[in-house]
Amino acid sequence: MSEIKKHDTPMVDELKKGPWPSFVDDIYTYAEKHKKQACFDIMGLLELSYIHKETHWKHGGIVGVFGYGGGVIGRYCDQQEKFPAIWAFHTLRVHQTGAKWYHTSALRKLCDMWDHRGSGIVNFHGSTGDIILLGTVTEQLEPIFFDLTHQLNWDLGGSGSNMRTPACCMGYSLCEWCLYDVQEMDYELSMAFQDELHRPAFPYKFKLKFSGCPLDCVAAVARADLSFIGIWRDNIRIDQEAVRAYVNGELPPNSGAFSDRDWGPFDIKKEVIDFCPTQCMYWDEKEQKLYINDQECNKCMHCIAVMPEALKPGTDTGVCILIGSKSVILEGAQLSTVLVPFIKTEPPYDEIKELVYKIWDHWMEVGKMRERVGELIQRIGLNRYLIDVLGIEPIPQHILMPRVDPYIFWREEEVPGGWTRDIVEFRKRHPA
Amino acid sequence: MTKEELKDKVYKAIEEKIKKGGKSKLNIKDIQRELPDINPRELKNLCNELVREGRLEYFSSGSTVMYGIPGMGIGVETAFKREEEE
Amino acid sequence: MGLEKLKELDPIYQKPYDPTLAEKLYNPERPMENRITDIGPPYFWQFMPPIVQKNFGKWKSHVIIQPGVIKRVSETGDTIYVVRCGTPRLETTDYIREICEIADKYCDGYVRWTTRNNVEFVVDSEEKLRGLLEDLKNRKHPNGSYKFPIGGTGAGVSNIVHTQGWIHCHTPAIDASGIVKALMDELFEYFGSHKLPAKTKLALACCLNMCGAVHCSDIAIVGIHRKPPFVEDERLEHVCEIPLAIASCPLGAIRPATVEIDGKKKKTVRVNVERCMFCGNCYTMCPAMPLADGEGDCITIVVGGKVSNRITPPAFSRVVLSGIPNEPPRWPTTVKWVKHILEVYSKYAKKYERIGTWIKRIGWERFFELADIPFTEKTIDDYRLAYVSYRTTTQFKFTKHVKTKLEEYYIKK
Numbered sequence: 001m002s003e004i005k006k007h008d009t010p011m012v013d014e015l016k017k018g019p020w021p022s023f024v025d026d027i028y029t030y031a032e033k034h035k036k037q038a039c040f041d042i043m044g045l046l047e048l049s050y051i052h053k054e055t056h057w058k059h060g061g062i063v064g065v066f067g068y069g070g071g072v073i074g075r076y077c078d079q080q081e082k083f084p085a086i087w088a089f090h091t092l093r094v095h096q097t098g099a100k101w102y103h104t105s106a107l108r109k110l111c112d113m114w115d116h117r118g119s120g121i122v123n124f125h126g127s128t129g130d131i132i133l134l135g136t137v138t139e140q141l142e143p144i145f146f147d148l149t150h151q152l153n154w155d156l157g158g159s160g161s162n163m164r165t166p167a168c169c170m171g172y173s174l175c176e177w178c179l180y181d182v183q184e185m186d187y188e189l190s191m192a193f194q195d196e197l198h199r200p201a202f203p204y205k206f207k208l209k210f211s212g213c214p215l216d217c218v219a220a221v222a223r224a225d226l227s228f229i230g231i232w233r234d235n236i237r238i239d240q241e242a243v244r245a246y247v248n249g250e251l252p253p254n255s256g257a258f259s260d261r262d263w264g265p266f267d268i269k270k271e272v273i274d275f276c277p278t279q280c281m282y283w284d285e286k287e288q289k290l291y292i293n294d295q296e297c298n299k300c301m302h303c304i305a306v307m308p309e310a311l312k313p314g315t316d317t318g319v320c321i322l323i324g325s326k327s328v329i330l331e332g333a334q335l336s337t338v339l340v341p342f343i344k345t346e347p348p349y350d351e352i353k354e355l356v357y358k359i360w361d362h363w364m365e366v367g368k369m370r371e372r373v374g375e376l377i378q379r380i381g382l383n384r385y386l387i388d389v390l391g392i393e394p395i396p397q398h399i400l401m402p403r404v405d406p407y408i409f410w411r412e413e414e415v416p417g418g419w420t421r422d423i424v425e426f427r428k429r430h431p432a
Numbered sequence: 433m434t435k436e437e438l439k440d441k442v443y444k445a446i447e448e449k450i451k452k453g454g455k456s457k458l459n460i461k462d463i464q465r466e467l468p469d470i471n472p473r474e475l476k477n478l479c480n481e482l483v484r485e486g487r488l489e490y491f492s493s494g495s496t497v498m499y500g501i502p503g504m505g506i507g508v509e510t511a512f513k514r515e516e517e518e
Numbered sequence: 519m520g521l522e523k524l525k526e527l528d529p530i531y532q533k534p535y536d537p538t539l540a541e542k543l544y545n546p547e548r549p550m551e552n553r554i555t556d557i558g559p560p561y562f563w564q565f566m567p568p569i570v571q572k573n574f575g576k577w578k579s580h581v582i583i584q585p586g587v588i589k590r591v592s593e594t595g596d597t598i599y600v601v602r603c604g605t606p607r608l609e610t611t612d613y614i615r616e617i618c619e620i621a622d623k624y625c626d627g628y629v630r631w632t633t634r635n636n637v638e639f640v641v642d643s644e645e646k647l648r649g650l651l652e653d654l655k656n657r658k659h660p661n662g663s664y665k666f667p668i669g670g671t672g673a674g675v676s677n678i679v680h681t682q683g684w685i686h687c688h689t690p691a692i693d694a695s696g697i698v699k700a701l702m703d704e705l706f707e708y709f710g711s712h713k714l715p716a717k718t719k720l721a722l723a724c725c726l727n728m729c730g731a732v733h734c735s736d737i738a739i740v741g742i743h744r745k746p747p748f749v750e751d752e753r754l755e756h757v758c759e760i761p762l763a764i765a766s767c768p769l770g771a772i773r774p775a776t777v778e779i780d781g782k783k784k785k786t787v788r789v790n791v792e793r794c795m796f797c798g799n800c801y802t803m804c805p806a807m808p809l810a811d812g813e814g815d816c817i818t819i820v821v822g823g824k825v826s827n828r829i830t831p832p833a834f835s836r837v838v839l840s841g842i843p844n845e846p847p848r849w850p851t852t853v854k855w856v857k858h859i860l861e862v863y864s865k866y867a868k869k870y871e872r873i874g875t876w877i878k879r880i881g882w883e884r885f886f887e888l889a890d891i892p893f894t895e896k897t898i899d900d901y902r903l904a905y906v907s908y909r910t911t912t913q914f915k916f917t918k919h920v921k922t923k924l925e926e927y928y929i930k931k
Contacts, residue, residue, distance in 0.1 A: 011846055012847060016660075016661035017703070018663060018700075018704075020664070021609075022659050022661060023609060026609055026659060026665075029612065030612045042685065049684035050684075050696070050847050053812030053813075053815065053844050055683075055684050055687060055689070055690050059688040061492050061507070062492060063491065063497050066549040067484045067549070067550070068555070069490040070497065089686070094559075097560055101566050102565050102628075102629055103527055103564070104622050104627040104629065105532060106531045106560065107614055108615065109531055112535035112537075114611050121610055122609060123607050123608055124607065124631055135686075143540035143541060146539070149553075149554035150543060152530065155559060161495070161497045162497065169633065170630070172574045173562075181575070187558070191558045194556035198556060199480040203460065214826070215826045215827065215828060219633070221825050221832045223731035254673075254870075255581045255588075256583065257671065257672030258673050258712055259672070259712045260673075271870065275829050300828055300829055301828055302828050308581075331902055332902040335734075369496070370768055454759070455759050455760075455765070493766060493803055494802035495799070506758075
């Protein structure tokens with residue numbers, strides 16, 4: 001190996017200071033230890049960006065390994081002379097596991113592979129959820145894929161106009177509020193849609209995210225074309241004794257989430273009852289008893305989060321399916337809108353897979369380039385989408401409020417007598 | 433039509449479109465417009481199989497993926513190599 | 519297609535990595551030979567510690583015994599302690615190996631990450647917990663930063679979800695990892711404590727394409743380009759396919775053109791600058807249309823979004839400050855504003871109120887006054903659905919913005 005060339009990076013070095021973990025210290029330590037020119041070069045390039053306040057990367061046409069139309073992002077640097085080791089510096093997206101659990105034997109082997117074939121720089125994790133391997137040359141892409149599939153039993157994630165890598169919250173593995181098996185559904189659907197994950201199929205990206213409860217820790221409602229959020233329909237389970245323990249200050253409210261500030265003694269009226277968005281709760285001071293009118297509850301979970309030892313979601317649990325969220329590009333940001341308020345579902349989730357294909361088939365047919373499903377629904381109208389595309393009966397849960405304008409596009413078959421009229425008969429009643 | 437014949441039809445449509453259209457990479461909607469009789473899901477499967485056979489190749493537009501014919505137009509890396517050679 | 523859904527750790531991970539295998543298997547002449555495809559990720563079950571497998575779906579309750587440490591109790595009677603640590607997200611394999619070393623020592627080799635780039639170590643006894651916490655506190659980088667700061671729970675600031683920035687992206691207006699580092703240094707005490715009125719989620723996107731879904735965050739930073747792309751007439755036809763460049767524009771603002779340079783006709787494009795939203799998609803397809811501009815690019819701060827359904831429904835973040843200078847290496851103006859907004863919120867909000875819920879209660883006019891943020895036309899929406907953001911009621915508050923004479927409302931020349 002030729003001699004290692006280091007660069008002066010006084011501005012970047014400023015980020016070695018301070019208490020938060022310094023990626024600069026980390027990358028330099030790694031670079032020195034492994035004698036990696038790419039790591040010195042990327043710090044040098046970052047310094048140049050700090051001076052110019054401009055990026056030095058260009059996009060490349062590469063999308064994947066042979067036969068895959070996703071999983072690799074092509075990057076080239078515009079400073080080939082100065083930083084030859086990172087002239088080509090492609091990213092690979094490696095499909096993370098459900099709830100991002102790993103065993104160190106797998107992680108170490110992945111690290112050994114990446115030291116050998118790439119820069120040694122990673123992201124745990126990318127925004128969508130994948131493990132990101134940051135920086136390698138074109139010649140290494142196929143060997144990396146062969147290493148992943150043959151030595152790690154591991155596959156790439158999605159990019160481009162593929163289905164993107166699905167993601168879920170911690171689910172049943174750690175959380176008592178999880179209302180369906182997010183990890184299993186994530187895995188099942190990831191496996192069912194491997195073709196769509198690895199090969200382009202759509203006018204644009206398509207994302208699936210799975211949150212176990214309405215607190216939505218994985219932000220499914222904000223960033224998934226199909227959002228799956230756990231919900232229950234029966235009564236909140238109440239342990240009145242534990243409620244009294246909160247009221248008497250024997251248990252920390254909200255699991256101790258407010259421990260470093262004196263908010264005064266716990267006040268169930270102020271902190272729970274008054275915050276209830278549906279005002280469906282009542283604390284009987286005399287009886288020392290909490291009442292919940294569960295029929296009126298909209299499952300916001302505030303009371304449960306404040307008094308987790310006392311209140312638990314019901315046991316008749318299922319999934320709410322919402323559709324169409326996306327960030328601002330292009331028609332503005334959208335949150336997902338309710339498609340199916342509640343279903344009970346079990347692996348292998350065949351009815352959900354069928355629904356997904358229905359959504360895809362229509363989108364592939366009528367979607368414009370770069371039009372997300374949420375924008376398509378806006379374009380044709382939610383009512384048409386529900387009825388004509390999916391054949392779903394409209395219900396009030398689909399909307400926040402009814403329309404303002406009465407400009408309803410009545411269809412001929414809906415109007416008594418149809419649209420064909422006899423002008424002669426009309427003129428008998430109304431002489432011209 | 434057999435699957436092979438269908439694939440040939442798709443390939444020919446793409447080849448013709450590229451030759452006359454001025455752009456060497458097509459997105460899936462471009463290809464759909466040329467072949468309205470083929471169901472979109474089937475069409476994407478045919479295109480992807482043509483890629484596996486090496487007759488087509490993918491090309492990244494950043495946020496979406498396009499289809500091209502190897503050797504025609506900008507290659508997946510040639511744009512960058514060409515620049516330096518100039 | 520698909521491997522067996524392994525319930526036990528795949529023995530393949532016990533075999534050492536063979537750096538020579540791929541070259542033996544991959545034949546560029548016959549690329550499909552030996553190719554394995556569509557196997558997906560490893561099945562998650564094998565990677566969960568036995569105690570988590572045993573209590574899967576049986577957790578009963580949790581309590582945060584100190585910031586960053588969650589005690590979880592199962593209906594089976596088992597108890598675990600989850601220790602949450604911030605990571606920079608951008609890291610090296612040696613950093614991952616150090617995580618592995620810790621997980622091997624205290625957690626039988628199991629570890630997980632959260633959606634917000636925190637790493638979580640799970641131990642099954644208080645004794646292991648004490649050892650782990652002590653160990654984590656003492657692990658520092660050469661210049662003194664903590665490798666694994668403990669926190670990210672409860673009413674504090676969690677780790678910042680962010681994008682690639684100048685480290686790896688071709689269209690960013692700003693860096694990502696550097697700003698996150700500078701900001702988290704300044705907000706460090708809030709990461710490791712529970713003194714805010716509610717959980718506060720921060721995010722950063724280095725351009726308006728927003729790979730990190732920042733549009734529903736309590737406070738988020740967005741990098742903004744403000745100049746249309748260059749068009750290098752001389753070079754363009756040699757490095758770009760013009761129809762592809764035209765098709766790349768989401769607003770149809772690019773059209774073909776021909777120019778004459780030194781008597782030679784050259785094919786190129788023209789950008790309708792009034793329609794340009796500075797997204798950089800054309801640069802993606804055409805390297806002769808660079809967009810970045812160190813002088814023009816700036817930072818915007820949005821606030822008040824959330825995704826949780828708790829108390830109020832999910833909501834978008836709203837633009838409160840724009841045109842903040844892009845200041846590597848430590849972005850003092852941006853850091854100052856974010857910290858300031860956080861502290862004003864902390865001072866005035868009620869317990870349980872997220873930033874957006876607090877602002878909804880007090881009104882945006884009060885927010886601008888309390889936070890002392892200059893109100894400008896840039897915060898008035900003029901894109902899609904702008905109307906729903908206009909005030910159509912006399913219900914407003916008499917902040918300093920309200921005057922008494924008509925002439926006082928006119929812009930001073």
